[in-house]
Amino acid sequence: MTRRPHPPSTPISGVNSGSAPHCSRRPSSRLSRLAARRTLRVFAALLVASSAAVGAATPAFATTTTPTVTNPGFESNGTGTATPTGWTASGTTAASYTESGGHSGSYELSHWSASAYTVDTYQTITNITDGYYTLGLWVRSNDSGGNNYISLSGCGSSTKTTYVPVDSDGNWLQIVDYIDVTNNQCTINLYSSSAAGVWTNYDDVTFAAGSAPLAIRGGDVSSLDRGQQDGGVYYTSSGTKENALQILSGAGMNYVRLRVWVNPEDGFDDEAQLLAMAKQAYSTYGQQILLDFHYSDTWADPGHQAVPAAWSSESLSALETQVYTYSKQVVADLVAQGTPPAMVQIGNEINAGMLWTDGSTSNWSQLAALLKEGIAGVKAADSSTKIMLHLSSSDDLATLETWYTNAINYGVSFDVIGLSYYDYWHGRLDVLQTDLDGLAAKYGKQVAVAETAYPWTMTSGDSLTPSFDTSSELDPGYAASAYGQMANFRDVLSIVQAVPGGLGLGAFYWEPTWTVVSGNGWDPTDSTSLDAWENQAMFNYSDTALSAINDYAAR
Numbered sequence: 001m002t003r004r005p006h007p008p009s010t011p012i013s014g015v016n017s018g019s020a021p022h023c024s025r026r027p028s029s030r031l032s033r034l035a036a037r038r039t040l041r042v043f044a045a046l047l048v049a050s051s052a053a054v055g056a057a058t059p060a061f062a063t064t065t066t067p068t069v070t071n072p073g074f075e076s077n078g079t080g081t082a083t084p085t086g087w088t089a090s091g092t093t094a095a096s097y098t099e100s101g102g103h104s105g106s107y108e109l110s111h112w113s114a115s116a117y118t119v120d121t122y123q124t125i126t127n128i129t130d131g132y133y134t135l136g137l138w139v140r141s142n143d144s145g146g147n148n149y150i151s152l153s154g155c156g157s158s159t160k161t162t163y164v165p166v167d168s169d170g171n172w173l174q175i176v177d178y179i180d181v182t183n184n185q186c187t188i189n190l191y192s193s194s195a196a197g198v199w200t201n202y203d204d205v206t207f208a209a210g211s212a213p214l215a216i217r218g219g220d221v222s223s224l225d226r227g228q229q230d231g232g233v234y235y236t237s238s239g240t241k242e243n244a245l246q247i248l249s250g251a252g253m254n255y256v257r258l259r260v261w262v263n264p265e266d267g268f269d270d271e272a273q274l275l276a277m278a279k280q281a282y283s284t285y286g287q288q289i290l291l292d293f294h295y296s297d298t299w300a301d302p303g304h305q306a307v308p309a310a311w312s313s314e315s316l317s318a319l320e321t322q323v324y325t326y327s328k329q330v331v332a333d334l335v336a337q338g339t340p341p342a343m344v345q346i347g348n349e350i351n352a353g354m355l356w357t358d359g360s361t362s363n364w365s366q367l368a369a370l371l372k373e374g375i376a377g378v379k380a381a382d383s384s385t386k387i388m389l390h391l392s393s394s395d396d397l398a399t400l401e402t403w404y405t406n407a408i409n410y411g412v413s414f415d416v417i418g419l420s421y422y423d424y425w426h427g428r429l430d431v432l433q434t435d436l437d438g439l440a441a442k443y444g445k446q447v448a449v450a451e452t453a454y455p456w457t458m459t460s461g462d463s464l465t466p467s468f469d470t471s472s473e474l475d476p477g478y479a480a481s482a483y484g485q486m487a488n489f490r491d492v493l494s495i496v497q498a499v500p501g502g503l504g505l506g507a508f509y510w511e512p513t514w515t516v517v518s519g520n521g522w523d524p525t526d527s528t529s530l531d532a533w534e535n536q537a538m539f540n541y542s543d544t545a546l547s548a549i550n551d552y553a554a555r
Helices: 226-230 243-253 271-284 316-336 364-381 397-409 429-443 480-498 547-552
Strands: 088-092 096-100 105-111 119-125 130-141 149-153 160-165 173-181 186-194 200-209 217-219 254-258 290-292 342-344 386-392 415-418 448-450 504-510
Touching: 096 448, 105 119, 130 149, 130 186, 160 173, 160 480, 173 429, 173 480, 186 200, 186 217, 217 290, 217 547, 226 243, 226 271, 243 271, 243 547, 254 271, 254 504, 271 290, 271 316, 290 316, 316 342, 316 364, 342 364, 364 386, 364 397, 364 504, 386 397, 386 448, 397 429, 415 429, 429 448, 429 480, 448 480, 480 504
Parallel strands: 217 254, 217 504, 254 290, 290 342, 342 386, 386 415, 415 448, 448 504
Antiparallel strands: 088 119, 096 105, 105 200, 119 186, 130 173, 130 200, 149 160, 149 186
């Protein structure tokens, strides 16, 4: 969608007054990009996230007064007002003005100019009782190369900043930021630094008591142990050779996701490798663990849910026993070595069920029985472990709601909703926001992105075609570049952080360390296979950390 703000009805100096305004991990698999869009609802005020459920600390919460934002929807002055009531602009002030439209009401704030511009539209709120506060804002922008953000400054603590995501279809998105006010005042900044003809809109500003931290800033590093054994090396952005987990944890990563297969042909991702990787991640680098049961000897995803060979002739009741026993054993072994998982997902991308055909969604009672046995096995080994049910994202919220409602109706007890989200396959960020917000609101459960990634290049680092290299499916808002990869992951985290009620836990980047290493391939039946993911890793073809690792910094 091509869009630019309508020029104000009364021309402002410097502003043109003319009339122009899931995925399978197998390399051969593709999911069609989903195009439908849903209208987003107005958010309730954000409260403190309860992150104790996943082992992360939440900032102390203080009761505060409710400050008032003047003219939060830019409705007071009509179209073409350069300085809306309650707000002040600095920099290229003519590039900041109201126009008709908006997320709600009749007007919005627009930043736009026919020439390159930098402008800050801000408002200082005074007489605030000290404590944590969250800024919420609806935004939309077509600026894929600018430096646009909302921030909270002059609040007595370090300035907090959240960048404006890009939705290439022009949809409104809500983002949040939070801060500890210690000097009884705080300034809301709406900042744009953009090229000529590029626009950003702002609307429906809220500033309310509470904090909105992300408990999970994670990465799925399931292939790392094998890669290290086969000689893989990693370098910091400054060229210092270090362990990959040392680099990522130093950047702020606090959670790892580790998959386990029952009996893979070459041992890739079996329990022994899981235990070794868990010990390194948990004991050496202080990472919390999300255990990802595939209940297969190979990849499980929406198109593949093969029963492990050793279980293939089992009856349904025997299969239930296998799932219980296996789940209990793996979790108990993790606990015994001092690396208990904080969270466990029962199955991987199980939109159509697991352990086909017995556990297909065509027979929900059987699928539910298998899920409940997996959960019971986990709880028997560690009753404090939280349970995630993980699906691949969908542009149809109702489809996801039907699945989770069935699980609940059949008595499946779980704590966290996990979704895979790949921008180029599942739709733009408004799809993710609709899914996460809708599910959190309907079920009152915490939500997380269990998988996400984005390419930093469209070229391959070896002879195998990458899992994603289709330029036509790229999000126009995010180039296949180091900056585009960083911006996309950063903005996915922002969408999770904005889930109402503090129910957004965070996100896991999928395989940030799966670089080109001979022997560390995707196919457990072929020890010479390559991985096809290196163009989405967080390390370049010189094994040097890319800027995306900076997204792990605490939010």
